[in-house]
Amino acid sequence: EIVLTxxxxxxxxxxxxxxxxxxRASQSVSSSYLAWYQQKPGQAPxxxxxxxxxxxxxxxxxxxxxxxxxxxxxxxSRLEPEDFAVYYCQQYSNSPPLCSFGQGTKLEIK
Amino acid sequence: EVQLVQSGAEVxxxxxxxxxxxKGSGYSFTTYWxxxxxxxxxxxxxWMGRIDPSDSYxxxxxxxxxxxxxxxxxxISTAYLQWSSLKxxxxxxxxxxxxxxxxxxxxxxxxxxxWGQGTLVTVxx
Numbered sequence: 415e416i417v418l419t420x421x422x423x424x425x426x427x428x429x430x431x432x433x434x435x436x437x438r439a440s441q442s443v444s445s446s447y448l449a450w451y452q453q454k455p456g457q458a459p460x461x462x463x464x465x466x467x468x469x470x471x472x473x474x475x476x477x478x479x480x481x482x483x484x485x486x487x488x489x490x491s492r493l494e495p496e497d498f499a500v501y502y503c504q505q506y507s508n509s510p511p512l513c514s515f516g517q518g519t520k521l522e523i524k
Numbered sequence: 525e526v527q528l529v530q531s532g533a534e535v536x537x538x539x540x541x542x543x544x545x546x547k548g549s550g551y552s553f554t555t556y557w558x559x560x561x562x563x564x565x566x567x568x569x570x571w572m573g574r575i576d577p578s579d580s581y582x583x584x585x586x587x588x589x590x591x592x593x594x595x596x597x598x599x600i601s602t603a604y605l606q607w608s609s610l611k612x613x614x615x616x617x618x619x620x621x622x623x624x625x626x627x628x629x630x631x632x633x634x635x636x637x638x639w640g641q642g643t644l645v646t647v648x649x
Binding site: 415446447449451453458459460461464465468470500502504506508510511512513514515516517518 | 557559561568569570571574583585586619621623626630631632633634635636637639640641642
């Protein structure tokens with residue numbers, strides 16, 4: 415089973431600043447199967463990035479994803495007030511079809 | 525419009541059985557796998573398993589294998605998550621999510637593009 419470790423666990427930044435969130439896998443993950451989600455309190459998660467670097471429909475271009483192998487990054491170029499939330503990375507392997515999430519990074523307003 | 529609508533919140537006692545549901549609409553239900561995800565209070569997301577509604581083939585996370593059963597009725601575009609004997613530790617929010625896919629020259633990409641609103645299950649004596 416692939417374990418995803420996100421860092422930092424929490425990040426305090428101000429609106430307008432740049433956020434860099436990390437996701438490290440215990441073994442190599444195909445970038446095709448790496449996604450990022452945003453979750454706000456009381457809401458279901460929302461897809462941000464799939465295939466490690468492709469933005470989902472309607473996601474602003476201040477969100478970007480990168481990485482390969484075991485190291486992946488979600489970058490928010492200029493934080494807006496609505497970006498403060500918890501972010502999860504996810505890998506979905508196809509053979510066998512198994513999925514795992516990172517433990518999450520909480521992005522807080524400084 | 526694609527929607528996944530889950531059944532309402534449940535309050536149960538330890539040892540009781542429970543089935544919660546997730547109804548898809550606005551798309552071909554048999555084309556996309558449905559996944560179930562647990563979120564315990566104040567904690568992160570945990571993948572439980574998935575079902576292919578076209579043939580009801582399932583895969584489970586090792587952590588949940590034998591503790592829950594995932595099923596589907598494609599005639600009514602609904603997936604289910606079932607417990608035969610609840611424990612207090614099953615108290616959590618449960619989400620269903622559609623696994624979508626995208627194919628290009630680099631191959632397939634898989635992701636959860638639509639999520640249900642969540643079903644809160646509380647197990648307490």
